Amino acid sequence: MTDLYRRRMDRAAADAADAGLTGLLVTPGPDLTYFTGYRPTAVTERITLLVLAAGHGPRLIVPVLERPDAVEAAGAGAVTITGWADGDDPYAAAAALLDPRGRYAISDNAWALQLLGLQEALPGSRYTSMTATLPMLRAVKDADEVERLASAGAAADAAFEQILGVRFAGRTEHQIGTDLAALLLAHGHSQVDFTVVGSGPNGANPHHEMGERVITDGDMVVLDFGGLQDGYGSDTTRTVHVGEPTAEERRVHDVVREAQQAAFEAVRPGVACEEIDRIARDVITRAGYGEHFIHRTGHGIGLTTHEPPYLIAGEKQPLVPGMCFSIEPGVYLPGRFGVRIEDIVTVTADGGRRLNNTSRELHIVA
Structure with a gap:
């Protein structure tokens, strides 16, 4: 070393x-x-x-x-x-x-x-x-760093797969968040940095974390969680629904999923960071929800959860193989519900590689 x-x-x-x-x-x-x-x-x-x-x-x-x-x-x-x-x-x-x-x-x-x-x-x-x-000082990861991030991402994925089997209805956001934290530790994390559990109207706050609201049938629930494993970070978001969703809830989730996919497909060396943000934002804007996408599309990750590069309008920095960052578009309808889908992605020689690989479909939970 x-x-x-x-x-x-x-x-x-x-x-x-x-x-x-x-x-x-x-x-x-x-x-x-x-x-x-x-x-x-x-x-x-x-x-x-x-x-x-x-x-x-x-x-x-x-x-x-x-x-x-x-x-x-x-x-x-x-x-x-x-x-x-x-x-x-x-x-x-x-x-x-x-x-x-x-x-x-x-x-x-x-x-x-x-x-x-x-x-x-x-x-x-x-x-x-x-x-x-020197914003790019730690932004380009070597092969060992990428694999540590991939391992942390796989552990977060395993935690998500297990949380799908937990009962949501009748339990508090805090209880679900505590379950998520325990699962991250069980799958190899040394520390848990955050657990966002935003149910129903709380999901319209991107950084709600977890509270004492009791989750009920009919709630959309945003789950965003991560921490450190072997010194490197995890950060993933999936949105689930308790019971059968409405047509509008499905549509909003589909829009966010389409935006996340379009942004991922645009990842390749030489593309400006702001272009990834623009592509995700355009999908959401065309669907009529542009004003409800209220944060940047992504942030770098490594030894810390948030670090350069940032996928945001005005960031001209071109993508370089080895960069690792989140792609996490979202739609937030105040007083009603929110949807966010997030993967960590690394830039490869000819495109991008997801470091989170759980399904991005809308999961139905009990």
Whole structure:
């Protein structure tokens, strides 16, 4: 793994230089894990900072009490690791690794306290968001990452197949969500990040999650759930119906399914992210529900559930083999019901591959 991390760090430093940056400042979170494999056991106000800059080897500054863990995870051969002790000025120690007048991209989840400390220590330095400057830094996955995402997707699929056998009517959204969470863990997830269970009118809120509403016969139910398995995310949505649906409910579900399929079929290298959004949106608009599709068509996924690329109008970034993202159009009728269908998709050399493979038909549950 050391060679893999070193290649990632070297590529990032080169990309930063090409973008006119002095380098990258990586703080604890998904970026640090991606580049070094190091996950600090406690993310606190004590600064931990990886510095990547062309012409310099990777340098990591950590609290001295955490240095043994950092050496074990990141490897002293791949990264030069420096410790600072309580009582030292951590920003002076970090500043020694930086260009006093440099322009750096910094991890989006860096603590404001630490960024302000760096600015005070180096008043001539400048900083920008890593996502704003280098949005594709983690967007293109290697073969191992894709297969980890595929494994997480398969586990989510297995959880969905099992939840179809559970009784919905007479139980609360929270109970169904608890069942889903348990199934994700049973099929190999290390953590569950979210369980959206939106029944009846609650389904018209895309981020309803789960509440105490009792599900009844005649409800449409949106199920959106995911978490982490082997470090990589799952995220899938299917919409089910308790008992026989009305003609309108079937029609709305068919429209969303058609939009999701059309967007998937458009996936191929070179197509702009916004084009996938436009294709899904056009299907829904032609059917008369355009104003009820109220979110982007998709988001990237990897070490985190939401990351670049984003499938949204204005995003000109072309698709590249190895990109992984959701395709999740939806229609939300306020006060009545909602429908969403979501798969994780990866870009291949000549098209796309779904990482979720359960049926996208409208399932009838009891």
